[in-house]
Amino acid sequence: MENTNNIEKTDKKDETSTHKIGIYLWIWTLLFVLSFFSYMVDWYQFQGMLRWSLILFFMFLKAGLIMAFFMHLFWERYALVNVLLWPMTAIACFIFLMAAEFQYTLFSRLFYFVVGGGA
Amino acid sequence: MSEPKIDGFELKPGFKGMASDTASDQTMFKGVHWGKAMMWIFLLSDTFVFSCFLISYMKGRGSTPVEWPNPSEVFALEAFGVPVPLLLIALMTFVLITSSGTMAIAVKYGYEKNRKMCGWLLLATALGGLTFVGMQAYEWSKLIHEGVRPWENPFGAAQFGSFFFMITGFHGFHVSIGVIFLFIYTYKVFAGHYEKGKKGWFTKLKGDYVEIEILGLYWHFVDLVWVFIFAFFYLW
Numbered sequence: 001m002e003n004t005n006n007i008e009k010t011d012k013k014d015e016t017s018t019h020k021i022g023i024y025l026w027i028w029t030l031l032f033v034l035s036f037f038s039y040m041v042d043w044y045q046f047q048g049m050l051r052w053s054l055i056l057f058f059m060f061l062k063a064g065l066i067m068a069f070f071m072h073l074f075w076e077r078y079a080l081v082n083v084l085l086w087p088m089t090a091i092a093c094f095i096f097l098m099a100a101e102f103q104y105t106l107f108s109r110l111f112y113f114v115v116g117g118g119a
Numbered sequence: 120m121s122e123p124k125i126d127g128f129e130l131k132p133g134f135k136g137m138a139s140d141t142a143s144d145q146t147m148f149k150g151v152h153w154g155k156a157m158m159w160i161f162l163l164s165d166t167f168v169f170s171c172f173l174i175s176y177m178k179g180r181g182s183t184p185v186e187w188p189n190p191s192e193v194f195a196l197e198a199f200g201v202p203v204p205l206l207l208i209a210l211m212t213f214v215l216i217t218s219s220g221t222m223a224i225a226v227k228y229g230y231e232k233n234r235k236m237c238g239w240l241l242l243a244t245a246l247g248g249l250t251f252v253g254m255q256a257y258e259w260s261k262l263i264h265e266g267v268r269p270w271e272n273p274f275g276a277a278q279f280g281s282f283f284f285m286i287t288g289f290h291g292f293h294v295s296i297g298v299i300f301l302f303i304y305t306y307k308v309f310a311g312h313y314e315k316g317k318k319g320w321f322t323k324l325k326g327d328y329v330e331i332e333i334l335g336l337y338w339h340f341v342d343l344v345w346v347f348i349f350a351f352f353y354l355w
Contacts, residue, residue, distance in 0.1 A: 019227065024223045028219075032213065032216060039212075042354055059349075066346070069223075070220075070222075070223045071335075071336055071343075072332075077137070077149055078136055079140040080148050080156070080159065087166075087167075091170045091174075095174055095177070098177060102178045105181075106182045110184055113184065
């Protein structure tokens with residue numbers, strides 16, 4: 001009994017090999033810098049496509065860094081990573097559908113505000 | 120965490136590994152604590168909830184012909200007599216990222232069985248979360264004073280208030296729950312529950328520092344959601 005306990009303990013030590021603190025500090029700094037940049041997008045009042053693409057770029061970069069390193073997905077096995085990431089395509093489809101929907105709603109609102117509703 | 124070893128079973132890397140893990144007639148997530156797998160599944164479902172909120176916000180904002188309130192004016196804050204756009208929101212973002220960083224390092228020290236460092240960093244994380252909730256309470260009361268309601272507001276499209284209160288409120292609720300659990304786990308770590316082998320949550324099995332990683336996943340998720348809210352609600 002004692003023997004097996006010892007084996008379990010040594011196994012556990014192997015499992016819990018940790019990453020160097022430097023990687024966390026790097027990611028932390030990067031997140032600060034990226035947040036600062038995305039705040040600057042508003043500060044300098046960039047407009048139009050430039051604004052939107054910069055916002056999305058910094059957002060995905062930040063989200064990716066948090067998920068990959070703070071949430072350890074970079075080090076996880078593909079079985080877990082894929083179970084978590086593929087459902088996001090469903091969300092992408094939903095965004096696409098609703099984007100089409102709001103354009104239609106906006107169009108019909110404007111159209112009937114001008115033309116007038118009813119018979 | 121990174122490279123699990125299982126006797127009599129070869130763990131292949133990459134997509135081949137994914138196929139053999141999934142078809143192994145065993146646990147599918149090799150080397151992943153059940154609590155961690157469950158937390159991930161919960162976070163996945165929570166992702167869908169927040170996505171639905173943000174998508175409904177997109178639909179609402181996109182389909183109204185009335186002009187949407189300009190967030191960088193609505194959320195401006197006076198500093199030294201000058202209105203600074205999004206000042207409070209920027210501070211909230213930095214506070215939350217700071218607490219996310221301390222959490223990540225707390226997880227690392229937890230796995231190294233460094234009880235003291237893990238505890239102090241958890242406490243710092245909890246205080247960061249508390250600061251965030253406090254700032255959000257200030258933001259809400261300021262906007263309510265200015266006449267923002269779920270059904271009307273003085274700045275523009277009436278839908279603004281309902282989306283604002285629902286999305287930031289649901290996120291703030293997540294932060295609050297996280298803060299409560301962070302304080303509980305700070306206590307558990309300082310009291311040495313994992314060294315003594317006290318039982319964990321929802322189980323008769325002994326608790327372990329993996330619980331700190333599970334808590335960390337939740338906390339990083341809260342930060343992750345804020346990244347999207349910051350981008351879509353405050354900056355867009």
